[in-house]
Amino acid sequence: MDPHFLFNSLNSLSALIxxxxxxxxQFVEELSRVYRYLLRGREHDLSSLEDELxxxxxxxxxxxxxxxxxxxxxxxxxxHLLGRRLPAQALQLLVENTVKHNMISEPQPLTVxxxxxxxxxLEVHNNLQRRNSRMHSNKVGxxxxxxxxxxxxxxxxxxxxxxxxxxxxxxLLGE
Numbered sequence: 001m002d003p004h005f006l007f008n009s010l011n012s013l014s015a016l017i018x019x020x021x022x023x024x025x026q027f028v029e030e031l032s033r034v035y036r037y038l039l040r041g042r043e044h045d046l047s048s049l050e051d052e053l054x055x056x057x058x059x060x061x062x063x064x065x066x067x068x069x070x071x072x073x074x075x076x077x078x079x080h081l082l083g084r085r086l087p088a089q090a091l092q093l094l095v096e097n098t099v100k101h102n103m104i105s106e107p108q109p110l111t112v113x114x115x116x117x118x119x120x121x122l123e124v125h126n127n128l129q130r131r132n133s134r135m136h137s138n139k140v141g142x143x144x145x146x147x148x149x150x151x152x153x154x155x156x157x158x159x160x161x162x163x164x165x166x167x168x169x170x171x172l173l174g175e
Contacts, residue, residue, distance in 0.1 A: 008066060009027075009031055009062055009066070012027065012062075012065050012066045013027055013028065013031070016065070023065070026061070027061070027062065027065050030058045030059075030061040030062055031062060033055075033058040034055070034058050034059055034062060045087060045088060045148075045152075046085040046086065046087060046088060046152075046173065047085065047086065047087070047088040047089075048082065048083055048084070048085055048175075049077065049081055049082050049083070049084045049085070049086060049122065049172065050082035050083065052086060052088075052089075052090070052091045052092075053075060053077065053082070053091070053114070055089075055091075055092060056073070056075070056091050056092060056095060056114070057075075059092055059095060060073045060095075063095075063099060067099075067104045067110075068106060069106045069109060070104040070105045070106045070108075070109050070110065071099070071104055071109065071110055071112075072109045072110070072111040072112070073095070073111075073112050073113075073114070074111065074112070074113045074114070074115075075113075075114045075115070076113070076114070076115040076116070077114065077115060077116050077122070078116050081116050081119065081122075081172060083175040084172035084173060084174070084175060085172070085173040085174065085175065086122070086170055086171075086172060086173060087145065087148040087149065087152070090145050090148070090170060091114065091124065093141050093144070093145060094124045094141075094145070094168055095112055095124070096141070097141050097142070098110060098112050098126040098166070101130065101131060102126065102127075102128065102129040102130060102131060103129040103130070103131055103132070104129075108129060110126060110127065110129060111126060111127050112124065112125070112126045113125045113126070116172075117169055119172075120155075120171060120172050121169050121170065121171055121172060122169070122170045122171075122172055123167060123168070123169045123170075124167070124168045124169075124170070125165060125166070125167045125168075126165070126166050126167075127164060127165060128161070128162070128163070128164055128165055128166050142157075142159060142168070145157055145168075145170070146159075149170070149171060152173065154171045154173055155171040156171075157169065157170055157171070
């Protein structure tokens with residue numbers, strides 16, 4: 001996880017403590033879930049899609065606290081796929097990349113969609129709103145994910161970019 005995320009999370013928490021202690025408490029609970037999952041992920045190479053999506057919902061809570069209506073997450077995954085597996089924290093890395101590389105505002109929300117693409121693939125899609133910064137992407141995150149799938153002998157990860165969309169399609173592994 002990007003160290004800037006921890007810094008930004010602590011800033012969000014600091015602001016919440018003063019303005020909305022109840023939400024600050026919820027934020028701390030979700031932040032602890034996120035970090036617990038990250039620590040556990042170091043012990044396991046693979047995770048079920050169900051566990052990954054549960055983790056993403058906690059991660060979403062942190063992002064929604066920070067960005068409000070500027071961040072929208074939509075999950076549309078068939079229930080029968082929840083036992084399928086993928087490398088631990090692969091979804092989090094992809095969602096984190098969307099936040100890192102795109103502008104996020106309430107007038108122009110960043111919308112991330114996670115959906116199945118058939119019985120053997122999962123798609124992570126976002127509207128493309130590139131930041132106007134000098135931050136250059138070296139695509140280390142995508143290379144990391146692609147390599148992890150390759151080492152597992154999985155079909156290739158597909159990455160597609162158009163003028164308005166960015167999409168990564170991951171293979172789902174057996175239960």
